[in-house]
Amino acid sequence: MNHYSLQDFGGRFLTTGSIAVGDKTYPGVSAYVEWFIPEAHRDVSVTFVHGGGGQGSEFLRTPDNRPGWVHAFLAAGYPVYLLDRPGHGRSFWNDSVLGASVAAPDYDLLYPRFVEPAKHALWEGAASHCRWPEDPCCGDRFMASQGAMGITLEAAQRHVEAIAGELFELTGSTVILSHSAGGPCGWALAALGGEMVEAIIAIEPLGYPGQEHMLGRFDNGLVAAPFAGDANPYERPVLVVTGEATWMREANAIAFEFLRAQGHGAEHIRLEERGITGNGHMMMSETNSDKIAGLLLSWLAELWVATEN
Structure with missing residues (x-):
């Protein structure tokens, strides 16, 4: 159990004002951010950016009711910000403002990829998956x-770009920790945040240059569209993390080669090479999530030492 005392905690909606649609007026693109500030905290925060149709709560508690990654980072002294991206979690989806959304996912769609990869064996290496909680x-x-x-x-990129300014006003200097489809959002945020983004930890980020995806093509490096910000999102320390039993292994390797070619010292950790085995795409929810959190914190600690020297 990680022990720490909080100086503050809370949450609020990030807003972009109202928008008129026909004869109706709605909130514009909005998001929800929750924060936890430990006593005697560091000057750099960590901002968690969830993936796909998920939400920030994925980092707060595991499905089997263990403390999530948030608690490990708080115990290490980092202020933590949990973003529910526009239309996700506590930020509801309004088609009139955000555009159309995909159909709600069902068990047949998600279980083979996230919960039962070994049972369905849809890709090479899926049989190694063994870390989803048994309950x-x-x-x-x-x-x-x-x-x-x-x-x-x-659309996902533009939505998160819209709320970036208000988000960075809260987070201050921060490390972006993104997951899956939150990966492209992390790069887009960094292009707007510039020097405020100290580093990026991309957990199995979606996309690589030129990839044809069901939701579009990656035509601008690791994102689909030109960035709204002027900063180079890859011009900072970047860590890509990939599990042993995920379908993302090849795609992450290609993305890493792109990052490495940018010349800013990107690193790719394949968990099994660090003795952390059996993980799928939702590694923050799996039974060895604490070990992975420890690995991420060690990487940051080494980064700060290198920066100081």
């Missing part, structure tokens, strides 16, 4: 967390 309720809890998402990669 059947854990799969139900995961499914309950999954909701709407946009029908294009560009």
